[in-house]
Amino acid sequence: MRSKFFAPASITCFFAPVLQDDPLKSGSLGVSITLSKGVRVSVEPSDDLTIIVNGEKWKFPTVQTIAKELGFRGKIKIEMDFPAGCGFGMSGASALASAFAINEALSLNKSFFELADLAHRAEVMNRTGLGDVVTQSFGGVVVRKSAFCPSKCSIDRFLWNLSLDLLIIGELPTERILSDLSLNEVARMGRECLKEFLRNPTVKNLFKQSKVFAVRTGLIDVDSTIADAIEAVESSDGLASMIMLGRAVFAVHGEVLKDFKGIYLKVGVDHCGVRMLD
Amino acid sequence: MRSKFFAPASITCFFAPVLQDDPLKSGSLGVSITLSKGVRVSVEPSDDLTIIVNGEKWKFPTVQTIAKELGFRGKIKIEMDFPAGCGFGMSGASALASAFAINEALSLNKSFFELADLAHRAEVMNRTGLGDVVTQSFGGVVVRKSAFCPSKCSIDRFLWNLSLDLLIIGELPTERILSDLSLNEVARMGRECLKEFLRNPTVKNLFKQSKVFAVRTGLIDVDSTIADAIEAVESSDGLASMIMLGRAVFAVHGEVLKDFKGIYLKVGVDHCGVRMLD
Numbered sequence: 001m002r003s004k005f006f007a008p009a010s011i012t013c014f015f016a017p018v019l020q021d022d023p024l025k026s027g028s029l030g031v032s033i034t035l036s037k038g039v040r041v042s043v044e045p046s047d048d049l050t051i052i053v054n055g056e057k058w059k060f061p062t063v064q065t066i067a068k069e070l071g072f073r074g075k076i077k078i079e080m081d082f083p084a085g086c087g088f089g090m091s092g093a094s095a096l097a098s099a100f101a102i103n104e105a106l107s108l109n110k111s112f113f114e115l116a117d118l119a120h121r122a123e124v125m126n127r128t129g130l131g132d133v134v135t136q137s138f139g140g141v142v143v144r145k146s147a148f149c150p151s152k153c154s155i156d157r158f159l160w161n162l163s164l165d166l167l168i169i170g171e172l173p174t175e176r177i178l179s180d181l182s183l184n185e186v187a188r189m190g191r192e193c194l195k196e197f198l199r200n201p202t203v204k205n206l207f208k209q210s211k212v213f214a215v216r217t218g219l220i221d222v223d224s225t226i227a228d229a230i231e232a233v234e235s236s237d238g239l240a241s242m243i244m245l246g247r248a249v250f251a252v253h254g255e256v257l258k259d260f261k262g263i264y265l266k267v268g269v270d271h272c273g274v275r276m277l278d
Numbered sequence: 279m280r281s282k283f284f285a286p287a288s289i290t291c292f293f294a295p296v297l298q299d300d301p302l303k304s305g306s307l308g309v310s311i312t313l314s315k316g317v318r319v320s321v322e323p324s325d326d327l328t329i330i331v332n333g334e335k336w337k338f339p340t341v342q343t344i345a346k347e348l349g350f351r352g353k354i355k356i357e358m359d360f361p362a363g364c365g366f367g368m369s370g371a372s373a374l375a376s377a378f379a380i381n382e383a384l385s386l387n388k389s390f391f392e393l394a395d396l397a398h399r400a401e402v403m404n405r406t407g408l409g410d411v412v413t414q415s416f417g418g419v420v421v422r423k424s425a426f427c428p429s430k431c432s433i434d435r436f437l438w439n440l441s442l443d444l445l446i447i448g449e450l451p452t453e454r455i456l457s458d459l460s461l462n463e464v465a466r467m468g469r470e471c472l473k474e475f476l477r478n479p480t481v482k483n484l485f486k487q488s489k490v491f492a493v494r495t496g497l498i499d500v501d502s503t504i505a506d507a508i509e510a511v512e513s514s515d516g517l518a519s520m521i522m523l524g525r526a527v528f529a530v531h532g533e534v535l536k537d538f539k540g541i542y543l544k545v546g547v548d549h550c551g552v553r554m555l556d
Contacts, residue, residue, distance in 0.1 A: 003439070100437065109479050112418065112435035140390065151434075157390035159378065161281070161554055201387050272550040276439055
């Protein structure tokens with residue numbers, strides 16, 4: 001019997017990056033939302049490590065790190081509901097679900113937080129994410145009040161039942177974008193948005209702070225369609241902002257996003273985090 | 279639209295009670311398992327507080343405390359999958375799911391841990407439980423490494439996919455039982471079983487430590503059927519122990535429990551904790 005694990009995709013509203021020498025003490029503060037879609041991973045031990053994503057063989061350093069750390073050789077089969085590199089945390093979700101699937105296949109008896117911390121470490125070491133694994137470990141609208149690995153991170157959650165509209169325009173080269181910005185400035189703004197959100201934790205204020213962050217960091221300007229799409233949603237009484245970091249928009253009451261060039265879809269909020277599928 | 283919340287039932291394998299003046303610093307260390315069945319709660323504001331459990335009007339002090347703290351008046355409708363007082367944490371699950379349902383109905387925008395801590399506090403104040411709410415907030419096989427409220431408790435989890443056999447013989451007067459025992463002795467044994475379990479966290483060792491606890495505390499002797507039923511499961515190559523605190527047995531490969539007097543049923547393990555139902 002091969003077990004399959006699901007990890008939800010996640011989108012980040014605003015964040016404050018913290019990078020230390022120790023990956024377990026690195027991460028990001030901020031707010032992210034886990035989605036009802038994500039990745040499903042199953043594994044099958046054999047002689048060589050092969051990673052198959054949506055039917056294609058991939059080099060996938062973050063997942064390779066997981067396999068190596070857990071002593072796994074074999075096939076890792078990943079089904080992704082979102083494109084990689086667009087701000088949906090596909091790398092973190094793949095790492096997380098792979099860690100759980102390997103633990104099950106090899107009967108390693110590792111605990112939830114041992115596996116989640118391992119996935120976080122692999123993400124940070126490979127520079128593919130900072131806050132995704134923490135978010136995806138829990139589920140809901142996840143508030144990261146500190147920037148640590150899942151077992152050490154101080155979090156809170158809101159189990160909001162949102163129907164989200166998404167517009168995916170394209171990839172965003174995260175590393176280049178981040179190196180163009182002052183990370184200290186980004187971190188300062190992220191912390192400020194977090195503080196303002198927690199003073200009044202409502203859906204409306206979440207979108208407000210998200211947009212403040214996107215505008216003040218200048219990230220909203222990476223693609224002119226983003227600001228246009230957000231404005232269109234707001235004009236039709238919806239709420240919208242930019243997904244961090246992706247050339248993508250998330251909204252409630254954002255059906256108007258259909259009119260823009262890109263992939264439009266509707267998703268719900270996951271309330272559970274990484275888990276085994278029946 | 280009235281939202282319905284689910285909180286899983288939970289059974290305790292072994293525990294070490296800690297009672298302080300502050301309910302948020304009280305609780306229990308130990309290991310408990312959340313179940314795929316539990317309680318479903320929906321609420322409807324009106325002039326008077328009424329609590330309906332499986333169609334009958336109840337006095338339910340723990341849930342009344344929740345309503346009072348959140349300023350709720352109206353109908354709280356609870357569907358319970360297990361009888362109360364038999365060790366399935368029905369009181370904690372009802373408190374937890376009620377807190378979330380009221381939060382939603384009154385748009386209070388309280389966070390996950392604000393609501394979970396409130397339910398924990400109501401349980402401890404009403405002496406209806408110590409570790410159930412923490413367990414039911416998370417899901418899976420939950421290890422409580424410290425005895426605090428959900429937001430402060432140091433926990434870990436195992437997402438084991440067990441098919442459990444249950445035998446419910448009857449109620450157990452928790453308060454009287456506990457007052458007959460030396461709580462310090464119980465706590466010492468609970469801590470020892472926890473330590474031994476964490477040295478080798480397997481399903482087999484969980485049952486082993488559970489039985490050590492039941493035997494050494496003498497709790498197994500409250501009903502002679504319990505030891506007989508456990509022995510019958512073990513004789514047919516299953517694993518079994520006593521539910522703390524209930525006149526009840528839990529097992530894997532325990533189909534033989536059908537032959538004993540009482541309610542027999544099969545359940546799975548919940549991997550999620552309290553959540554909104556669609």
